[in-house]
Amino acid sequence: MTTSKLTDKTVKNAKPKEVNGVLKDNYLPDGGGLYFIVTAKGGKLWRYHFSFQGKKYRLPLGKYPTISLKEARKLHKEAQTKKAKGINPIEERRAKKQQRKKEERSTFKEVAEDFLKKQIGVLAESTLKRHKRTLEKDFYPIIGNRSMIEIEKGDLVRIAKKIQDRGSLEMGHRSINLANQIWRYALQFDKVKHNIIADISKKDVLKPKETKETKTILEPQKIGELLRAIDSYKGDYTTKACLQLLPHVALRSQSIRLAQWREIDFDKNTWIIPSEHLKLPLKYKGLREYDLKLHLTPQALKILKEIYPYTKEAKYIFHSPRNRSKPLSDQALRQALIRLGYGNEIKPHGFRAMFSTIAYESGKFRGEVIEAILAHKDPNKVRRAYNRANYEEEKKELLIWWSEFLEGVENGNN
Numbered sequence: 001m002t003t004s005k006l007t008d009k010t011v012k013n014a015k016p017k018e019v020n021g022v023l024k025d026n027y028l029p030d031g032g033g034l035y036f037i038v039t040a041k042g043g044k045l046w047r048y049h050f051s052f053q054g055k056k057y058r059l060p061l062g063k064y065p066t067i068s069l070k071e072a073r074k075l076h077k078e079a080q081t082k083k084a085k086g087i088n089p090i091e092e093r094r095a096k097k098q099q100r101k102k103e104e105r106s107t108f109k110e111v112a113e114d115f116l117k118k119q120i121g122v123l124a125e126s127t128l129k130r131h132k133r134t135l136e137k138d139f140y141p142i143i144g145n146r147s148m149i150e151i152e153k154g155d156l157v158r159i160a161k162k163i164q165d166r167g168s169l170e171m172g173h174r175s176i177n178l179a180n181q182i183w184r185y186a187l188q189f190d191k192v193k194h195n196i197i198a199d200i201s202k203k204d205v206l207k208p209k210e211t212k213e214t215k216t217i218l219e220p221q222k223i224g225e226l227l228r229a230i231d232s233y234k235g236d237y238t239t240k241a242c243l244q245l246l247p248h249v250a251l252r253s254q255s256i257r258l259a260q261w262r263e264i265d266f267d268k269n270t271w272i273i274p275s276e277h278l279k280l281p282l283k284y285k286g287l288r289e290y291d292l293k294l295h296l297t298p299q300a301l302k303i304l305k306e307i308y309p310y311t312k313e314a315k316y317i318f319h320s321p322r323n324r325s326k327p328l329s330d331q332a333l334r335q336a337l338i339r340l341g342y343g344n345e346i347k348p349h350g351f352r353a354m355f356s357t358i359a360y361e362s363g364k365f366r367g368e369v370i371e372a373i374l375a376h377k378d379p380n381k382v383r384r385a386y387n388r389a390n391y392e393e394e395k396k397e398l399l400i401w402w403s404e405f406l407e408g409v410e411n412g413n414n
Contacts, residue, residue: 020293224409297403
């Protein structure tokens with residue numbers, strides 16, 4: 001049985017070696033390539049000397065007394081085991097160190113951009129664009145180039161509060177939610193050790209989100225005044241036409257702004273809104289069975305036929321005033337309503353609320369028909385197919401009634 005050459009007492013009392021009055025490093029072997037070294041300056045450390053694939057290596061195992069003799073032998077044995085398995089403990093340690101440095105160098109922007117790439121095809125394109133805008137505007141200028149592990153929850157709270165200070169209460173909350181997704185993603189790849197967002201109480205640090213209902217106008221007289229104001233709008237023609245059509249079709253702003261002439265059938269008086277332009281789960285977009293068919297009333301047709309000569313060669317019916325290949329923005333519609341003096345009374349989405357509320361209150365139409373026009377899809381495939389086949393005439397009747405109502409209040413027939 002081989003007896004180890006070192007003891008706790010030997011290690012504790014070991015000193016540098018003296019050669020001709022000069023202190024030198026003293027190497028004390030413990031067997032199997034493990035050495036206890038006392039440096040000329042008095043430092044004490046452990047080292048494993050070994051050969052691997054014809055090359056000699058020296059693996060530091062720590063300093064004494066932080067690493068005791070017993071602990072050094074344990075580390076030495078572990079290194080020997082790795083070597084026996086064909087693993088160079090020096091190269092393994094170097095690789096782990098490089099990986100740690102790489103992780104420490106992972107900036108917030110790098111991780112966030114990688115997260116967004118992974119969400120392509122998972123999140124709706126509009127959601128991805130909104131996330132990217134938020135990151136570029138509010139996060140990157142402040143923490144974009146900082147290491148993920150250096151960022152503290154206070155940094156994120158300050159970003160969210162700054163967003164709220166400019167009046168975007170909802171976006172302040174959304175910014176924390178977005179950061180939470182990014183930290184959860186980073187946690188899966190060991191780029192952070194903890195999801196710091198879990199320690200943030202939005203209730204305690206942020207102003208509450210607005211809970212008021214969608215702004216709209218419901219009094220017939222005021223609706224008439226609004227419609228007449230839109231007719232007198234002096235701004236861009238496509239913006240005016242879009243606002244004129246919006247009340248008659250009760251579509252979301254996105255659906256009408258992205259409309260193209262190929263969707264319109266003047267012969268059949270119909271508009272087929274593709275599922276890509278509807279608010280649907282991503283898995284349903286592009287499926288024709290989820291397209292929305294709308295009957296175009298005489299009033300709606302009149303607006304479309306008036307703008308046709310001006311935009312028939314453009315990509316979009318309601319193109320941007322600055323670029324005919326891009327659609328009109330929702331902000332352009334909002335600004336137009338502000339210029340008309342209605343910015344605090346109704347938003348583009350408010351025309352849907354106007355239609356829905358008045359249609360329901362009339363008591364003339366089934367709720368399923370109203371919801372079908374609003375493109376609130378029934379998740380049951382069989383029932384959805386039945387409804388599509390049986391609601392068309394009722395939808396047509398409802399839209400005609402609605403356009404006639406709008407025309408009447410605009411002409412002062414309240």
